[in-house]
Amino acid sequence: MERLDDEGQWIVLMGVVVATGMFILAIIINQAPMVGQSTSEAVLEFPKNEIQDIRYHLAPLAQLDNSSESNKTIDRAKKDMRALSMARNNAVMYFETNSTTNMADLFYRYNRLTIRYNNGVTEYYEEHLVSVRLP
Amino acid sequence: MVMNDEGQLYTIEGITAGIIMLVTAYAVFSSGFVFTPGDAHIADMQLQQLGYDALLVMDTPLHAGDESRLQELIASSDVTPFTTEFNSYLSKGTGATYMINPLTFTVDTRTQWNATIYYRDMDDSDKIRSYSFGHSTLGDDFVTREPAISVTRYVYLDDKPINLNHISTEAYQKMDDPQEGQMVLFEVLLWRG
Amino acid sequence: MKGNWVKGMEDDGVSEAIGFILIFTIVVLGITIVTLYGYPLLQKSQIGSDERIMEQNMITLQNDLKILTFSNVPYRDTTMGISGGSIFVLDSAETAEDDHYFNVSFNNGTGPETKTFRLGALRFISSQGQAAISVENGAVVKRYQDAEGSTMVADPRWFYDDTYDTLVLFFTEIKADRAMSGDGVANIQMSMLDPPKVVADVPYGAHRTVTIEYSPDDTFDYSTAWKNYLTGPTIVDGGFTEIGNNMYQFTEVSRLVIKKYTVTIERV
Secondary structure, three states: OOOOOOOOHHHHHHHHHHHHHHHHHHHHHHHOOOOOOOHHHHHHHOOHHHHHHHHHHHHHHHOOOOOHHHHHHHHHHHHHHHHHHHHHHOOEEEEEEEOOOOOEOOOEEEEEEEEEEEOOOOEEEEEEEEEEEOO | OOOOOOOHHHHHHHHHHHHHHHHHHHHHHHOOOEOOOOOHHHHHHHHHHHHHHHHHHHOOOOOOOOOOHHHHHHHOOOHHHHHHHHHHHHOOOOOOOEEEEOOEEEOOOOEEEEEEEEEEEOOOOOOEEEEEEEEOOOOOOOOOOOOOEEEEEEEEEOOOOOOHHHHOHHHHHHEOOOOOOEEEEEEEEEEEO | OOOOOOOOOOOOOOOHHHHHHHHHHHHHHHHHHHHHHHHHHHHHHHHHHHHHHHHHHHHHHHHHHHHHHHOOOOEEEEEEEEEEEEEEEEOHHHHHHOOOEEEEEEEOOOOEEEEEEEOOEEEEEEOOOOEEEEEEOOEEEEEEOOOOOEEEEEOOOOEEEOOOOEEEEEEEEEEOOOOEEEEEEEEEEEEOOOOOEEEEEEEEEEEEEEEEEEEOOOOOOOHHHHHHHHHOOOOOOOOOEEEEOOEEEEEEEEEEEEEEEEEEEEEO
């Protein structure tokens, strides 16, 4: 039999420490929740640009007055955007404008705009006042 | 012959280490993996942002209240200038350049795209129709199975686009010309060629 | 033994033979115990971890399917290693033969209407264990063949918007022109070359009733998973009401939208 060599014990000790560490890490990895979706996929799924786009186009519509011509434009946009967002972006999208609010100050009249966007993952609801410069 | 009994412990140690390594390798390689690299979607994400930004730039008017370049091009059904301009927005950059010839540098010519306009049928139902609005040099067909990404933008049109019959007879017949204007959806499919 | 290991310790009564026998016995006993109890335990945990890994792989697959369908993109590929079993592609016509489909009954504005949606599936079947994990209709569902129940690992994207009482149902049909299966490293090539169809978009104005019926395959019965999903709070607080065997009903729908995607699996 080999003569037991008791030198270099710290190497063995380090080995034990590293092995234990790896074992614990393996347990932690094993316990980690299952994801299956990467961060960038989640970013792709988030409709940031779609919502910004919708807001961009609705603000001028909300600034229109209460004439029958403007109401026609708004109605048409409502129908178009509702159908298009469902067909291509899988989202429920509604908006309402209300130009009959009697909120006004010295220089501005305020129209209320409500936007609802929901694609099953992201829900967005906005209600804000659009200012219109008084003549 | 006398048996040499030296180094037995080392032999056992060596064999054990070998077995442990083999078992580890087996355990690692026999388990299931997703081989599609996890960073594949990062490029898609960047491409999507690039596309949205390019459309936003084109849909922003020079002066508030004016018609934007995108509106103008769709309203006049000008596919060729749109192709040139959209291409130039997609390939803009400051980094390393790619030389076509000693006088022409471009940043990126690989991004391919294919644009479509979606509109609501004139019968006032919720039916959606579409017509193609240009594509990049290699963008009319998928040569291989590149993973693409789609970006969309709403465009407000005052009237029905003129010269629409040059692009699509069907769209010319089925698209409404409402007094009050209409919203169409501009969709671009982007991929790295 | 030559000399003393430790100085000053007597080794007169030490027998090499007995020492060897003792050590040898311990070693043999150790091997026996490991073979008898340890190995089955190891194998069991390997099957378990294989299934877990495959569960995660199927979620990845479902995510790629989601990008393909919801972003209107023509192609997506996923490459994955399949462990402890094989993956099968089932054409929607084949699953329809096994009475595996969804029925949606609603009022189309003029009268009652029922639409049938065939599903198709991507199914992982464990070769050693009992697990069967499927991607069907945009969801990932799992069951054990020796047990009754089933669970939904990842939900499909059905939703209800309560501001205007809109119910949106997406159906994903999987098509394959031939029977395919894969194990080892599989490259799953998916394509969606037909544009998605809005099958129904009915604005009722008032609240109407929508009934969903799930007809399960006899062998791969995921009805518990779908039941828990539909009656649970995922789509709407309070969920659908179960009105019969695999029949679920929801009454507060002012607008119903049904969209259908057709995905072709070209190669595994």
